[in-house]
Amino acid sequence: MPGKVILGAQWGDEGKGKFIDIFAGKADLVVRSQGGNNAGHTVVAGGEKYKLQLIPSGILYPECVNVIGPGVVVNPKAVLGEIDGLHEKGVSTDKLFIDARCHCIMPWHLELDALSEAEKAKEGTAIGTTKKGIGPTYMDKSERSGIRMHDFVDAERFEEVIRETCARKNRVITGVYGGEPIDADAVIAEYKVYADRLRPMVRDTTVMTYDAIKSGKEVLFEGAQGTLLDLDMGTYPYVTSSHPVAGGCCIGSGVGPTAINEIMGIFKSYTTRVGEGPFPTELFDETGDYIRNAGGEFGTVTGRPRRTGWFDAVVARYAVRVNGLTDVVINKIDPLRGLPKLKVCVAYKLKNGETVTEFPANFMDLVDCEPVYEEFDGFTEDITDCRSFEELPATVQSYIKELERIIECPITMLGVGPARDQVMTIK
Numbered sequence: 001m002p003g004k005v006i007l008g009a010q011w012g013d014e015g016k017g018k019f020i021d022i023f024a025g026k027a028d029l030v031v032r033s034q035g036g037n038n039a040g041h042t043v044v045a046g047g048e049k050y051k052l053q054l055i056p057s058g059i060l061y062p063e064c065v066n067v068i069g070p071g072v073v074v075n076p077k078a079v080l081g082e083i084d085g086l087h088e089k090g091v092s093t094d095k096l097f098i099d100a101r102c103h104c105i106m107p108w109h110l111e112l113d114a115l116s117e118a119e120k121a122k123e124g125t126a127i128g129t130t131k132k133g134i135g136p137t138y139m140d141k142s143e144r145s146g147i148r149m150h151d152f153v154d155a156e157r158f159e160e161v162i163r164e165t166c167a168r169k170n171r172v173i174t175g176v177y178g179g180e181p182i183d184a185d186a187v188i189a190e191y192k193v194y195a196d197r198l199r200p201m202v203r204d205t206t207v208m209t210y211d212a213i214k215s216g217k218e219v220l221f222e223g224a225q226g227t228l229l230d231l232d233m234g235t236y237p238y239v240t241s242s243h244p245v246a247g248g249c250c251i252g253s254g255v256g257p258t259a260i261n262e263i264m265g266i267f268k269s270y271t272t273r274v275g276e277g278p279f280p281t282e283l284f285d286e287t288g289d290y291i292r293n294a295g296g297e298f299g300t301v302t303g304r305p306r307r308t309g310w311f312d313a314v315v316a317r318y319a320v321r322v323n324g325l326t327d328v329v330i331n332k333i334d335p336l337r338g339l340p341k342l343k344v345c346v347a348y349k350l351k352n353g354e355t356v357t358e359f360p361a362n363f364m365d366l367v368d369c370e371p372v373y374e375e376f377d378g379f380t381e382d383i384t385d386c387r388s389f390e391e392l393p394a395t396v397q398s399y400i401k402e403l404e405r406i407i408e409c410p411i412t413m414l415g416v417g418p419a420r421d422q423v424m425t426i427k
Contacts, residue, residue: 002216002261005249007223009265009319011273012244013299013306015331015415016266017041020057020222022420028217029065030058031209032224033252034242036073036105036137037082038130039224040299044418048089054079055086055096056222062092065212067205070101071242071252073137074149076194078105098198099205099254100150103141106162106191108169108182109133115177127238127276138241152191153199162188206254213259221249221260227319228273235363238277246323265325265409267316269333269342269399272297272306278366281309281345295335296418310343310373316407318359327427328407330400331415339378342399346406347372376402384417389426400426 006023008014021043024030037053044050045060054074058064068074083093110133120126129135140146145168151161166184173179212219225244228234233245242248246263250256270291273279282288288308291297297306319325336342347357349370360366377395386392389400392414404411412427 003213003219003221003255003259004262004264005221005223005246005260006264006266007244007246007249007323008226009267009323009325009328010226010271010312010315011228011279012039012224012226013272013274013297014226014266014268015418016223017043017052017057018415018418018420018423019264019266019329019331019413020220021045021060022423023220024056024058024064024222025061026218027058027064027220029067029209029212030056030220030222031067031069031205031249031253032056032072032222033069033249034071034244035224035240036132036134037075037078038132038134038240041224042418043420045420050086050089050091053082055082055093058220058222059086059091059093059096062095064095065208066096067209067253068096068098068102069205069209069253070099071248072099072102073105073134073141073242074098074102075105075133076152076191076198078132080194080197096201097203097205097208098149098201100148100202102149103137103146104149104152105133105137106147106165107187108166108173109136109140111173111179111182112136112169112177115173115179119177129275135241149198149202153195153202155195158192158195159188162191209253209255210259213255219259221253223249227265227323228315233322235277235366238275238363246325262326263324264327264329264412265319265323266329266331267311267319268295268331269311269336270295271309271312271315274299274304274306278363279307279309280314280348280366280369280371281312281343282307283309287339290339291335294337295332310345310371311403312345312371313403313406314345314348314357314359316403317357320407320409325409327412328404328409329413329415330403330411333396333400333414334384334416336378337382338380342376342378343373344376344403344406345371346374374402374406384422386416387421387424389414389424
């Protein structure tokens, strides 16, 4: 069982890209299993910053096979733009493959996403979507009316599928939202070029993934977004449209759970989230601004400032449980430098006066709840050059040991800066 999952264990943006990149260097095949180009991994390599959205992080290693699995929704225009951007930096995409089952994000999905969110904003129920068309595409998938990649690259079916679907979506765009209809001829002319370019990359990637596992090769399952954004296990309805938890890696890559033997969860030493929804440890003061600026907490894809707060161990224990984490990474410790005290939320005091240590199934329980904190000494030393646990200041060592105790899962790696080598292994 050579399969390893690396996933986000908070609300996304934990810095997964760097650790996925580190382990991708040892992998024979890297699989992305869910989400779309609403997700983003930032990887710093050779002094160059790569902002990857759909393409797996293994793309930076010439010998690594990279798979966009069947659970991913693919914007043909966006993925080709990402490919072209990599080519401009001298990165080959010869070993990039897209599963024939992937659903395609089309112009009407983007339009419906924007129109729906605008309508919800009027009602005060906006979710904070990235407006990348992800949700509407997954809706079509569930409704069994979507366009899969094998339809998209089929030269004989391409025009028929586009015209039929565009006509159906225009009835919703114009009739429900009062929007402007999409020109099917224009879509066909533009997207036929994309289909021609993508056709050589499309195949049954589940066979590739299974064969790699069967032959004992190292396979890395790359998570996008984060546990608390999972459609079922997240803070619904303020979630994404897919399954970023460990179980989603199996569904979205087409292999069974016996293919996986390690599940690594990535946490930041504090907590952030983007968009709407409950956030018990959120900071609205100078400390929150300090962490946001020190950590560069602005969206990889959108550039939006992230909401920032103290480390939430209630969330962390929940992530350990629902993912079956075998080990944990604490990333981005360095932005906490200069804070006199570090706080960790260990429980929630609900509005009814009850104190709970397990993450509630009903997110409404989180509204106006009061976080219960444990407090630890901060640090002023620059830790970005530390490469072993023993080199860290005593206060940082103590903070990490206490986090491990509280979240009840081994902490095996730390991140002390954005570069590939600014990490350390503890065990």
